[in-house]
Amino acid sequence: xxxxxxxxAATSTVAAGGARPPxxxxxxxxxxxxxxxxxxxxALYVLTFxxxxxxxxxxxSFTDYxxxxxxxxxxxxxxxxxxxxxxxxxxxxxxxTGRYVLTVLPITVAIALILALLVNRPFRGVGIxxxxxxxxxxxxxxxxxxxxxxxxSQNGLVNEVLNLFGATDQLWLLDPESALxxxxxxxxxxxxxxxxxxxLAGLQSIPNELYEAGRVDGAGRWALFRYITLxxxxxxxxxxxxxxxxxLSQGFAEIxxxxxxxxLGSTTTVNYLIYTEAFQYNDFGSASAMAxxxxxxIIGFSVLSVRxxxxxxx
Amino acid sequence: xxxLYLLSFLVLVPFMWMISIAFTPEEQAxxxxxxxxxxxxxxxxxxxxxxxxxxxxxxxxxxxxxxVVLSNSVIAVMAGYAFxxxxxxGSFAVFVTIISTTAIPVSVTLIPxxxxxRGIPLAGGNDIFGQGGSGLLDTLAGVMLPYxxxxxxxFLARQYFSMAPTELAEAARIDGAGEWxxxxxxYLPLARPLIAVVAVFSFVGxxxxxxxxxxxxxxxxxxxxxxxxxxxxxxxxxxxxxxxAGAVLATIPVVILFLFNQRAFVSGLAxxxxxx
Numbered sequence: 001x002x003x004x005x006x007x008x009a010a011t012s013t014v015a016a017g018g019a020r021p022p023x024x025x026x027x028x029x030x031x032x033x034x035x036x037x038x039x040x041x042x043a044l045y046v047l048t049f050x051x052x053x054x055x056x057x058x059x060x061s062f063t064d065y066x067x068x069x070x071x072x073x074x075x076x077x078x079x080x081x082x083x084x085x086x087x088x089x090x091x092x093x094x095x096x097t098g099r100y101v102l103t104v105l106p107i108t109v110a111i112a113l114i115l116a117l118l119v120n121r122p123f124r125g126v127g128i129x130x131x132x133x134x135x136x137x138x139x140x141x142x143x144x145x146x147x148x149x150x151x152x153s154q155n156g157l158v159n160e161v162l163n164l165f166g167a168t169d170q171l172w173l174l175d176p177e178s179a180l181x182x183x184x185x186x187x188x189x190x191x192x193x194x195x196x197x198x199x200l201a202g203l204q205s206i207p208n209e210l211y212e213a214g215r216v217d218g219a220g221r222w223a224l225f226r227y228i229t230l231x232x233x234x235x236x237x238x239x240x241x242x243x244x245x246x247x248l249s250q251g252f253a254e255i256x257x258x259x260x261x262x263x264l265g266s267t268t269t270v271n272y273l274i275y276t277e278a279f280q281y282n283d284f285g286s287a288s289a290m291a292x293x294x295x296x297x298i299i300g301f302s303v304l305s306v307r308x309x310x311x312x313x314x
Numbered sequence: 315x316x317x318l319y320l321l322s323f324l325v326l327v328p329f330m331w332m333i334s335i336a337f338t339p340e341e342q343a344x345x346x347x348x349x350x351x352x353x354x355x356x357x358x359x360x361x362x363x364x365x366x367x368x369x370x371x372x373x374x375x376x377x378x379x380x381x382v383v384l385s386n387s388v389i390a391v392m393a394g395y396a397f398x399x400x401x402x403x404g405s406f407a408v409f410v411t412i413i414s415t416t417a418i419p420v421s422v423t424l425i426p427x428x429x430x431x432r433g434i435p436l437a438g439g440n441d442i443f444g445q446g447g448s449g450l451l452d453t454l455a456g457v458m459l460p461y462x463x464x465x466x467x468x469f470l471a472r473q474y475f476s477m478a479p480t481e482l483a484e485a486a487r488i489d490g491a492g493e494w495x496x497x498x499x500x501y502l503p504l505a506r507p508l509i510a511v512v513a514v515f516s517f518v519g520x521x522x523x524x525x526x527x528x529x530x531x532x533x534x535x536x537x538x539x540x541x542x543x544x545x546x547x548x549x550x551x552x553x554x555x556x557x558x559a560g561a562v563l564a565t566i567p568v569v570i571l572f573l574f575n576q577r578a579f580v581s582g583l584a585x586x587x588x589x590x
Contacts, residue, residue: 030493031400031402031493032400032402032403033402034396034400034493034494035396035399035400035401035402035405036396036402036405038392038393038395038396038400038493038497039393039396039397039405039408041389041392041393041463042389042390042392042393042412042463042468043393043408043412045389045462045463046412046415046463046465049423049427049430049459049460049462049463050415050418050423050465051415052426052430053422053423053426053427053430054418054422054423054426056426056429056430057422057423057425057426060425060426067428067429067432111321114317115318115321118315118317118318119318127576129318129322131572131576132322132325132326133321133322133325134572135325135326135329135569135572136325136328138518138522138568138569138572139329139522139565139568139569140521140522140524140540140564140565140568141522141524142522142524142540142543142544142561142564143332143540143543143561143564143565144328146332146543146547146557146558146561147328147329147331147332147558147561148328149547149552150331150335150554150557150558151328151331153552153554155347157327157331189324189325189328192325193325246417246419249419250419250420250421252420252524252525253524253525253540256524256528256544257544257547270421271419271420271421271525274421274424275421275424275525275528275529278424278425279529284425284429287425288422288425290421291419291421291422291424291425292422294419294421294422295418295419295422298417298419299417
């Protein structure tokens with residue numbers, strides 16, 4: 001599901017465009033009430049299906065609970081969290097997830113940035129390129145994973161192409177050495193389009209006058225890129241990186257289709273482990289603890305990456 | 315420039331083969347597959363239709379996605395409108411709080427939502443306390459439950475209406491129109507671009523979703539199209555032909571939506587969303 005977040009450009013317009021001039025006093029009270037009534041259904045829904053589950057999940061993470069038993073959850077304190085510290089599977093899943101994010105993210109962002117720069121110039125048919133590159137983004141992870149499953153199979157496209165260069169057939173998804181990289185390659189392909197479109201929006205928000213002024217001052221192409229494009233792109237770049245961290249660290253559908261977490265746990269991401277722990281081993285308490293540790297790590301790394309990207313500016 | 319041509323081609327390659335395998339006879343699909351099938355067939359689509367239950371699953375996905383689109387177009391858009399046009403004390407704090415939920419990982423709310431869906435009172439054999447039955451598990455209502463109001467759409471609506479002119483509302487108020495009429499008769503009909511973005515994003519998000527439907531459904535009667543594909547993959551030997559045929563069918567609705575609404579896709583994305 002595309003549970004989305006708010007990009008930097010958008011938040012600034014919120015601040016700018018949000019405030020309305022004060023209303024005439026007589027009308028004010030009635031509109032105040034009507035406004036609340038308009039918001040109420042949505043607010044109640046978000047409260048019930050977003051906030052309540054988070055609290056509920058946090059409570060569950062301190063309990064021993066299996067859904068098969070109709071009795072309530074048993075409070076066990078920090079036992080689930082303590083268990084994770086010594087759980088080699090969870091440690092492995094964190095490493096796999098970390099490797100996955102660190103492989104996909106830099107490559108995707110780098111290629112997407114080059115592509116954004118290329119399609120930012122007006123030329124005949126630029127729209128076709130933008131659409132083509134964006135296509136993998138809208139097709140479901142399930143469908144594209146099925147195609148890549150074939151591409152990585154014995155007689156699949158990857159082996160066929162490599163055969164042309166004299167390589168022997170390899171079972172990419174069945175080898176612990178290559179399985180995660182194979183999944184990463186697919187995810188890079190899938191994520192290029194959305195990253196490109198966002199970075200393109202970032203590029204187009206940089207005022208043209210800056211470039212003109214730069215040229216007047218005799219700046220070359222590299223200098224323009226280094227001193228105008230990159231700084232101007234920074235807010236969007238931060239947003240793209242944070243969003244990528246949030247989404248990539250939750251990899252699930254592609255793993256479910258391509259490898260089922262195997263071979264030998266080499267592609268078991270945290271979300272895949274949580275799914276098996278909760279819905280195959282019916283351990284809701286420990287699965288909830290796993291989810292909250294992941295949540296904390298995602299927030300931590302997002303804050304870290306924002307700090308390092310913004311900090312470089314100063 | 316060459317880089318651009320090469321990469322666009324590489325990006326499209328998997329789709330070319332997806333289509334070609336869908337039309338390749340099953341007995342040839344395990345060898346080296348030609349890009350243009352030598353003797354094209356519709357047999358894979360037949361298998362996908364019958365063995366993978368793809369039609370039933372697509373109908374389910376369509377029902378779920380369209381319901382989610384409808385409820386978001388009303389409830390989420392209405393809230394976004396109020397945040398922009400009818401602000402009240404504390405409304406900005408409420409707005410920010412709602413939007414902050416978009417950063418919550420799916421796995422955090424997955425288990426609680428599952429238990430909540432099971433415990434909906436008076437549904438699926440449950441008593442008034444939500445006990446005894448299966449609630450909304452394995453129903454389409456259960457699949458749509460978490461998505462009927464998506465915070466992202468509230469954000470998009472607020473964005474849109476905070477740039478809309480206020481004069482129309484002021485004039486209508488002087489004429490004695492009620493706030494609901496001003497919203498429903500004046501601003502909502504003018505907000506077609508917004509509705510397009512909300513509809514496209516809600517539809518594609520729900521249509522492509524995998525983890526929640528996987529958890530909440532288990533029968534063929536309630537499964538969505540992505541699940542039908544995954545479950546067909548899990549039954550015995552891998553049959554690439556029917557799988558690709560199913561993937562093609564599952565992709566057609568979003569591609570059609572994309573072709574007719576490219577602007578909505580791109581502006582919606584740039585306005586505030588990205589998904590791996």
